[in-house]
Amino acid sequence: MxxxxxxxxxxxxxxxxxxxxxxxxxxxxxxxxxxxxxVGCDTSQCGACTVHVxxxxxxxxxxxxxxxxxxxxxxIEGLAAADGTLHPMQAAFKEHHGxxxxxxxxxxxxxxxxxxxxxPAADEDEIREWLxxxxxxxxxxxxxxxxxxxxxxxxxxxxxxxxx
Amino acid sequence: MTVLQNxxxxxxxxxPVKRVEDYRFLTGRGxxxxxxxxxxxxxxxILRSPHAHAxxxxxxxxxxxxxxxxxxxxxxxxxxxxxxGSLPCGWLIKSRDGMAMKEPxxxxxxxxxxxxVGDQVAVVVAETLNQAKDAAELIAVDYDELPATVATGTAxxxxxxxxxxxxxxxxxxxxxxxxxxxxDEAFARAAHVARLDLINNRLVPNxxxxxxxxxxxxxxxxxxxxxxTSQNPQLIRLLLCGFTxxxxxxxxxxxxxxxxxxxxxxxYHYAEEVIVVxxxxxxxxxxxxxxxxGESFQSDAHGRDHVTHVELALDEQGIFLxxxxxxxxxxxxxxxxxxxxxxxxxxxxLLSGQYKTPAIYAEVKAVFTNTVPVDAYRGAGRPxxxxxxxxxxxxxxxxxxxxxxxxxxxxxxxxxxxxxxTPVGLQYDSGDFQRNLVxxxxxxxxxxFPARRAESAARGKLRGIGFASYIEACGIAPSNVAGALGAxxxxxxxxxxxxxxxxxVSVMVGVHSxxxxxxTTFAQIVSERLGVPMDKVEIVHGDSAxxxxxxxxxxxxxxxxxxxxxxxxxxxxxAKSKKIAAHLLEASxxxxxxxxxxxxxxxxxxxxxxxxxxxxxxxxxxxPLDELEPGLDEQAxxxxxxxxxxxxxxxxxxxxxxxxxxxxxxxxxxxxxxxxVINPMIVEGQVHGGLVQGIGxxxxxxxxxxxxxxxxxxxxxxxxxxxxxxxxxxxxxKTNEVLCTTNALGVKGCGExxxxxxxxxxxxxxxxxxxIAHMDMPASPxxxxxxxxxxxxxxxxxx
Numbered sequence: 001m002x003x004x005x006x007x008x009x010x011x012x013x014x015x016x017x018x019x020x021x022x023x024x025x026x027x028x029x030x031x032x033x034x035x036x037x038x039v040g041c042d043t044s045q046c047g048a049c050t051v052h053v054x055x056x057x058x059x060x061x062x063x064x065x066x067x068x069x070x071x072x073x074x075x076i077e078g079l080a081a082a083d084g085t086l087h088p089m090q091a092a093f094k095e096h097h098g099x100x101x102x103x104x105x106x107x108x109x110x111x112x113x114x115x116x117x118x119x120p121a122a123d124e125d126e127i128r129e130w131l132x133x134x135x136x137x138x139x140x141x142x143x144x145x146x147x148x149x150x151x152x153x154x155x156x157x158x159x160x161x162x163x164x
Numbered sequence: 165m166t167v168l169q170n171x172x173x174x175x176x177x178x179x180p181v182k183r184v185e186d187y188r189f190l191t192g193r194g195x196x197x198x199x200x201x202x203x204x205x206x207x208x209x210i211l212r213s214p215h216a217h218a219x220x221x222x223x224x225x226x227x228x229x230x231x232x233x234x235x236x237x238x239x240x241x242x243x244x245x246x247x248x249g250s251l252p253c254g255w256l257i258k259s260r261d262g263m264a265m266k267e268p269x270x271x272x273x274x275x276x277x278x279x280x281v282g283d284q285v286a287v288v289v290a291e292t293l294n295q296a297k298d299a300a301e302l303i304a305v306d307y308d309e310l311p312a313t314v315a316t317g318t319a320x321x322x323x324x325x326x327x328x329x330x331x332x333x334x335x336x337x338x339x340x341x342x343x344x345x346x347x348d349e350a351f352a353r354a355a356h357v358a359r360l361d362l363i364n365n366r367l368v369p370n371x372x373x374x375x376x377x378x379x380x381x382x383x384x385x386x387x388x389x390x391x392x393t394s395q396n397p398q399l400i401r402l403l404l405c406g407f408t409x410x411x412x413x414x415x416x417x418x419x420x421x422x423x424x425x426x427x428x429x430x431x432y433h434y435a436e437e438v439i440v441v442x443x444x445x446x447x448x449x450x451x452x453x454x455x456x457x458g459e460s461f462q463s464d465a466h467g468r469d470h471v472t473h474v475e476l477a478l479d480e481q482g483i484f485l486x487x488x489x490x491x492x493x494x495x496x497x498x499x500x501x502x503x504x505x506x507x508x509x510x511x512x513x514l515l516s517g518q519y520k521t522p523a524i525y526a527e528v529k530a531v532f533t534n535t536v537p538v539d540a541y542r543g544a545g546r547p548x549x550x551x552x553x554x555x556x557x558x559x560x561x562x563x564x565x566x567x568x569x570x571x572x573x574x575x576x577x578x579x580x581x582x583x584x585x586t587p588v589g590l591q592y593d594s595g596d597f598q599r600n601l602v603x604x605x606x607x608x609x610x611x612x613f614p615a616r617r618a619e620s621a622a623r624g625k626l627r628g629i630g631f632a633s634y635i636e637a638c639g640i641a642p643s644n645v646a647g648a649l650g651a652x653x654x655x656x657x658x659x660x661x662x663x664x665x666x667x668x669v670s671v672m673v674g675v676h677s678x679x680x681x682x683x684t685t686f687a688q689i690v691s692e693r694l695g696v697p698m699d700k701v702e703i704v705h706g707d708s709a710x711x712x713x714x715x716x717x718x719x720x721x722x723x724x725x726x727x728x729x730x731x732x733x734x735x736x737x738x739a740k741s742k743k744i745a746a747h748l749l750e751a752s753x754x755x756x757x758x759x760x761x762x763x764x765x766x767x768x769x770x771x772x773x774x775x776x777x778x779x780x781x782x783x784x785x786x787x788p789l790d791e792l793e794p795g796l797d798e799q800a801x802x803x804x805x806x807x808x809x810x811x812x813x814x815x816x817x818x819x820x821x822x823x824x825x826x827x828x829x830x831x832x833x834x835x836x837x838x839x840x841v842i843n844p845m846i847v848e849g850q851v852h853g854g855l856v857q858g859i860g861x862x863x864x865x866x867x868x869x870x871x872x873x874x875x876x877x878x879x880x881x882x883x884x885x886x887x888x889x890x891x892x893x894x895x896x897x898k899t900n901e902v903l904c905t906t907n908a909l910g911v912k913g914c915g916e917x918x919x920x921x922x923x924x925x926x927x928x929x930x931x932x933x934x935x936i937a938h939m940d941m942p943a944s945p946x947x948x949x950x951x952x953x954x955x956x957x958x959x960x961x962x963x
Contacts, residue, residue: 036193045880045881094190142895
């Protein structure tokens with residue numbers, strides 16, 4: 001049975017008809033065409049589908065779309081500035097070669113961006129622990145950790161970032 | 165005319181250029197197969213076997229066909245009746261008695277029998293995926309269960325219910341390589357023989373993007389399009405047309421768009437590719453299938469899975485005299501596309517490693533079991549070879565009381581011996597193995613290790629250090645030699661360099677990028693060679709309608725083979741451009757020099773830029789039309805003269821907590837010789853990723869089947885331990901460039917190196933920490949803890 005769900009996605013209000021058992025990840029991808037949110041597993045382990053729900057990183061496969069009623073959702077498509085300028089965390093991933101095939105990247109970046117809220121001065125061990133729920137098979141994590149460190153630092157000093 | 169400084173230099177060969185593909189991936193604008201939806205698309209769901217081995221007595225699809233939204237339910241009988249053929253194996257291996265390997269049919273949908281948990285039984289195509297799944301539950305399959313053959317070591321000769329009637333003893337082939345008599349003679353005069361039984365554990369590749377495929381058929385034009393998660397779309401088209409479906413190749417387009425990692429698992433022609441094309445033709449609508457991760461575990465080709473006995477003969481000084489290897493290799497239930505050559509041609513030929521072992525003999529028995537087919541996984545045969553060599557060297561060093569670095573040094577092939585013919589059929593062209601070892605020893609501070617071990621011991625921890633000096637063979641070649649060894653395909657590659665009239669360049673390549681960053685590294689080469697800025701160069705790959713016929717990407721071949729094809733095409737462009745320049749500058753073509761994008765009459769200031777040449781070629785008003793064709797668009801194929809041989813030494817230090825059995829990697833250094841490095845940033849990234857796959861095998865990953873029922877026990881990320889960010893260390897890496905002598909770029913390949921040495925390196929460190937000769941992978945906390953407990957109990961039991 002279809003339900004009507006209203007939420008704000010990447011700053012725009014949307015109302016969609018969803019099946020009661022539809023996952024947020026699938027609604028983002030299928031109904032809203034936001035295919036940057038990837039689905040890499042069926043057990044909420046891989047983290048490729050991570051988005052921000054009301055400012056917190058959430059694996060969108062763990063949430064029914066119906067639970068997102070009234071929520072503010074940001075997906076990877078909504079992270080860069082309107083003119084296409086990369087968010088500091090995105091820019092840091094490019095700078096440090098923190099991505100290869102790109103499949104885990106959206107979830108990895110969304111998760112890493114949220115670390116700035118929780119622990120902006122995270123050290124390497126803390127970054128690795130935070131990313132424990134985001135799997136990458138390509139990079140060996142080495143460059144992702146470097147990217148997150150840089151991304152966090154830049155997010156703390158946006159003026160400096162803008163000047164660069 | 166002013167000669168501007170070439171803008172390409174800062175982005176040329178050797179520069180750590182940031183990747184051009186990153187923007188789309190970082191902003192969610194990548195286009196992976198499952199991101200695409202075609203007009204009128206239907207969804208396929210595949211009913212898979214719940215049994216490891218069973219006869220199919222009947223399949224009743226009546227109820228499923230009438231379920232809401234269902235357009236078709238397809239069974240193996242229907243596909244077989246329609247003439248759909250077997251998924252072919254691309255490499256013929258002959259047994260030692262000269263008989264061809266057993267090659268039982270592998271139909272896309274099972275007929276009569278299922279042979280592993282996950283084997284395809286029937287397909288439901290419906291308006292929505294949920295409707296297809298619901299309908300699949302209404303299919304009634306009557307199975308007669310048979311005993312399952314599971315364990316690699318005991319599969320051969322098992323009686324009762326062979327996996328295939330064509331192989332009553334479950335043996336696919338019984339193969340040998342090397343000189344038995346010479347090796348026996350070496351063992352007869354050995355001062356010491358080290359012996360080891362080991363298991364190379366089965367792994368699940370688990371690229372993060374699950375496999376997916378979309379089939380389309382246009383009844384008007386009779387054209388087919390398959391969009392698929394493939395490392396080699398041209399090869400898939402060839403197999404689809406020539407083998408499984410018998411389609412007219414000129415009517416078939418295969419597209420592999422952005423692909424989310426492969427590691428070998430996306431080389432093969434899979435049943436699902438046939439199924440979606442068959443269903444699309446039957447229904448006249450696009451049909452999409454996307455694997456759930458659980459299906460990936462049950463249907464992506466697995467890797468490794470060897471049971472091996474190895475013996476190394478040494479003289480009094482520790483000089484290697486001979487190596488003897490006996491391996492049983494698990495093929496799984498069917499022969500996947502390249503399965504047969506992995507434990508043979510890509511394994512036994514590497515048993516020389518970096519050492520001048522004069523006599524080597526290997527026996528390999530490949531067996532069928534009721535498990536997922538096994539094929540190439542990152543490294544493919546070479547990690548298995550490296551693992552046994554580097555383990556037996558450590559065992560020998562331990563038994564003879566020789567330092568492990570010293571024992572390796574004594575036996576290394578030295579640069580003055582290059583080119584070096586190994587006793588197992590390869591000719592190494594170049595490499596300085598000792599230098600790699602020395603550099604790695606320095607980086608890890610080998611001299612300081614005893615003090616660090618003592619410091620760990622003071623904290624109650626067991627510290628160990630491990631080495632792996634690996635060599636691999638990349639870019640399988642040449643085609644005629646591979647053919648003589650059983651290859652059923654060519655192993656060349658291709659490229660087309662198309663200058664556009666206004667000066668930008670499109671390069672269409674036969675290799676495929678699924679994380680390797682070819683759109684950047686290949687553009688760097690084009691930019692430097694042609695003197696065109698990077699942003700005016702586009703690398704096109706992954707679409708059979710746009711690219712020339714090439715063999716795709718695997719075995720670290722892209723640059724050494726595909727890159728060389730591109731170099732040849734670039735040379736053709738330059739050669740033609742010189743003739744055009746000679747005409748425009750009113751000089752002889754022999755007097756034209758080319759550098760940094762500019763043609764010059766030697767010894768003069770008369771020059772013309774390559775963009776202007778392109779303009780003249782497409783608007784040929786002032787042009788030597790009687791001598792030259794208009795246009796500037798050149799294609800080349802390249803078949804390499806030899807394999808390339810990347811090599812290096814990895815060293816890691818681990819600390820084991822004897823209370824918990826947890827192994828922590830404290831430091832990991834890797835010194836690699838990849839020949840010429842095009843983009844060091846990308847190369848380092850390949851090393852990091854490869855190392856973690858090696859570490860994963862050593863410490864975490866293990867694919868486990870129940871040995872009685874054949875049920876896959878590690879069928880999800882909840883059960884199969886993938887390496888996560890907090891399981892692995894950061895790395896210290898260095899490259900020693902010794903240029904490859906058999907290709908003009910001097911490149912060797914870097915995609916698999918980390919994985920080839922990684923597992924051996926970690927296990928050598930773990931065994932050192934535990935002060936044991938050997939334990940099998942993975943060295944999980946439970947196994948390490950048990951090993952330590954058994955070791956403590958052993959002397960007591962002996963008393």
